Amino acid sequence: MVTLTFIRHGQSTDNVKKVWAGWKDAPLSNHGMKQATALGRWFSEKGIRFTAILSSPLDRAATTAEAILEHQPEPKPPHIKSTLLREQHFGIAEGKPWATRKDPNLSLEDHFAQGMFPSPPKRSDRFPGGESRDDLAARAEQAINELLLPYFWGAEGENQGPIHVAVVSHGLFIREIVDALYRREWGRERMLENYRGLSNTGWTRVVVTLKGTQYTTSSPKLSVRITAVNEREHLDNLVRQKGGIAGLAHDPRQKDIRGFFAGKP
Template structure:
């Protein structure tokens, strides 16, 4: 049995601005650093054997906070397949739900309007669709999880990644268990919230374990969107001294994975 904890990064400096982030490499905000430190302290009593992180700063530094919180810091390995969905030409521009009825998408793009897609095949020019992100997530599962299938019982892997990517990672993992519940949504994570799964070999399997072509597995999701470590963190107001407006709230939910189906 091995354990996998999926961790969404702390708040980045782009998150409060409600822009298309993707591969745009914004660092953690002041609040994000607090969140990451609180997560590291929260997980300090949980032994983690290896940490894989997206190389994007917000996830990398969240992974480092978890690493620093461990009594015996485990190795931290960067893996590009753990990066967020790539939003192509939209990155850095304001996030929005819809666009004016009188404008085509091409006209919107020329004027800096980039409305969200809510289907799995939609993508901005130069970017990725959710289906393409799912293919990358399958690669990450093989590289970061299946490479450890033969480790000793209780081996614990932490993956520091991004909201949309984590939803695809969990479903990619569940696809190797023919009895898993794939109808459940594993999106909508708050910053630094975590989800955990326990993986074991199908007890009927007696053959060789090949990480590139794994045997049937048993995957049980034991924790979903845990955020207890955030209870004592002070909220930070925006630059105008106001709390999150509706657009920001919607954008935060979107990038946590809400609004997408797996």
């Protein structure tokens, strides 16, 4: 049995701006760093110890993963970054504001020419130069095969202790990979149409076991059970800073400067 905890990154500066942010590498905001730190502490206080922490290499996810890692006990688990865990790529829409609605009198191309970027209506649609949701689903399948299956197979070995893997990624990608895991059990085209996604640093937990000893197949059947969705207890006592400071980019040097002026040895 393998426990997977899928974690969305903390609030980024692009989340504050409400722009299309896929591969655009925005940092965590000050509030996002507080969210990530609160989550790392909460896992530690609850005695949750990870076998490994996998993350997207994009700054907002990797920094969230590092905040979790900081609060893990020694020996600390490995932090493994993979481009397979990145968010959907939005092509020419990257960094552009969302369009809340589409003008029925304009083609998508006309929208783009006027600087409007409504959400592509179909799963097979994409912004020019970007990925469709179907492309994202295919990448999620690849991530299962290359990153997660080794843990599933390892869990079948004799005298194997509990395996708990944290996956720190992005909202749309997490939805697709959880959906892909469910397809491994049920074989249906779509499984989680009502899945509402994750808040910043919200986490969803999935327990996975192999169905039988299928070491020879690259796509073994799985038993998949969701045990938690968008958990946010770690944010209960978190206070957002006032005056716009919370939405500014987090500067890791600030901690060192505060320590210096506090006269710490």
